[in-house]
Amino acid sequence: MTNKLRIALAPGDGIGPEITQACLSIFEAAGVLDAIEFIEVDMGRKVFNQGDSRGMTDEAIETIETTGLLYKGPMGTPIGGGGKSINVTLRKTFGAFANLRHFQTLPGVETVYSRAGVPVDFYVVRENVEDTYGGIEHRLTPDAYTAKRIITTPGCDQINRFAFETATAFGIDKVTCGHKANIMKMTDGTFLDRFRFISQDFPEIETEDVIIDALCMNLVLRPDKYKMIVLTNLQGDIVSDLAAGLVGGLGFAPSANIGDQISIFEAVHGTAPDIAGQDLANPTSLLLSGLIMLRHIGMRKRAAIIENALLYTLESGVHTGDVKGKGEPVGTKAFATAIAANLGKNPETIEGCAVPASDELNHTLPVRPSVNEMMTTHEQVVTTVCGADVFLETTLTPLDLAAKLQRLCETTPFKLTVISNRGTQVWPTGSPYTELVNECCVRFELKEGTVIGQGPTVHLLAKVAEKFTVTEFIPIRMYDGVPGFSLAQGQ
Numbered sequence: 001m002t003n004k005l006r007i008a009l010a011p012g013d014g015i016g017p018e019i020t021q022a023c024l025s026i027f028e029a030a031g032v033l034d035a036i037e038f039i040e041v042d043m044g045r046k047v048f049n050q051g052d053s054r055g056m057t058d059e060a061i062e063t064i065e066t067t068g069l070l071y072k073g074p075m076g077t078p079i080g081g082g083g084k085s086i087n088v089t090l091r092k093t094f095g096a097f098a099n100l101r102h103f104q105t106l107p108g109v110e111t112v113y114s115r116a117g118v119p120v121d122f123y124v125v126r127e128n129v130e131d132t133y134g135g136i137e138h139r140l141t142p143d144a145y146t147a148k149r150i151i152t153t154p155g156c157d158q159i160n161r162f163a164f165e166t167a168t169a170f171g172i173d174k175v176t177c178g179h180k181a182n183i184m185k186m187t188d189g190t191f192l193d194r195f196r197f198i199s200q201d202f203p204e205i206e207t208e209d210v211i212i213d214a215l216c217m218n219l220v221l222r223p224d225k226y227k228m229i230v231l232t233n234l235q236g237d238i239v240s241d242l243a244a245g246l247v248g249g250l251g252f253a254p255s256a257n258i259g260d261q262i263s264i265f266e267a268v269h270g271t272a273p274d275i276a277g278q279d280l281a282n283p284t285s286l287l288l289s290g291l292i293m294l295r296h297i298g299m300r301k302r303a304a305i306i307e308n309a310l311l312y313t314l315e316s317g318v319h320t321g322d323v324k325g326k327g328e329p330v331g332t333k334a335f336a337t338a339i340a341a342n343l344g345k346n347p348e349t350i351e352g353c354a355v356p357a358s359d360e361l362n363h364t365l366p367v368r369p370s371v372n373e374m375m376t377t378h379e380q381v382v383t384t385v386c387g388a389d390v391f392l393e394t395t396l397t398p399l400d401l402a403a404k405l406q407r408l409c410e411t412t413p414f415k416l417t418v419i420s421n422r423g424t425q426v427w428p429t430g431s432p433y434t435e436l437v438n439e440c441c442v443r444f445e446l447k448e449g450t451v452i453g454q455g456p457t458v459h460l461l462a463k464v465a466e467k468f469t470v471t472e473f474i475p476i477r478m479y480d481g482v483p484g485f486s487l488a489q490g491q
């Protein structure tokens, strides 16, 4: 047993082993391995092929849980057959709720912006656990499918606080919230509300919020306006890749998935099967992810020395084939050898990283919780049931459907208030131009003055289910007197 800090290492599939080896050779040359021991674990294609649908062995899970750190190469997701992405599973299982990516102009990497003299240097903080990434999807009718988007107050607080704390630690003075709160008033609206709420604890940081589509346009027009952007999961996923394109592609985008106990550091690109095993892959993304990891555990000095060597190498025209730069490209191994040989050198055309006087290792090992932690924010909310949304498979006209449902609920505490189809109101009023599909939502609300628990909504459901094919059922509620449901378009 050594007293080195242990980190689980999963080289991954495709180009994974080549780029991992390249990064390890640079770490070795920089003396990183004097203080860190990488423990190789089995994850990815090999494990999937052995029939384990998790894509990782029990030993791998144990090593990650005891070290709290995983450095991983890209891994393929089995297509079809219900196999889930191991990358998403890892982040969710281990509570690595914050995805942190850094996008910066690199010397020697030619892009539209480098040619125009527009410097790019910003971080994207993406929520990693919630949103549509639960993968909760259903086929509701032969024609209609749905995916559930879950956004929670504790989840929003966690990621927004992470963004502001990281900005503070990195000396960043402005955080931008990207959202679609104009359309998704409850989910994105909550994300934006909690961004504003958490920002009050960081008065020294300037804040702004931008609707996601405008953000994408602004990023292309003026990427230098941004310093840190915080986003929900799916929007963050898309914006991250857009941002990678601004700095030369996925080969240059590092990624860290940070949790309270376990953190995962990985390249954002995939396994690049088209170039695997040919010594063509660019190890920069994985190397930069490794540098976030070294800084995360307090090895700031060696991280800065390696980053400066990388910048110097790229600046001097040494690059892999995926990069548009001057000079002939070199292979993965030669690129890593060049970086190792340039340790101690600094870039000349841009400012290099300041090199701290020493490394201060400060990683706290995970403490295994005895039960899952329950996160809550609103504990004192008065909640009342005021009706139910029942989703049905039907090809009846809105008028015929309404007549049947009105008869059906006559003897119940509810009245039919709205029918909507794909979110657009089609009864009691609506437009004949609205095209219908065979799945609709019927909203029942309490007749005036009636106060109930959720029991009667279930009885109502049973009555509806006797006559119709029910595809979904959601009791609707008021929270401290505020509706916990959206209105239909046109309502």
Ligand code: NAD
Residues within 6 Å of the ligand: 015, 073, 074, 075, 076, 077, 078, 087, 250, 251, 266, 267, 268, 269, 270, 271, 272, 273, 274, 275, 280, 281, 282, 283, 285, 322
């Ligand atoms: P990809 O990122 O593997 O490849 C897209 C293109 O970029 C290819 O032309 C490839 O050659 C090139 N490329 C990617 N990384 C490169 C590098 N480091 N150096 C040089 N060129 C590079 O995306 P894909 O083809 O859509 O996916 C392939 C597999 O990777 C799939 O199974 C997918 O599920 C998986 N994947 C894994 C991760 C991850 O592990 N985090 C991320 C994305 C995709």
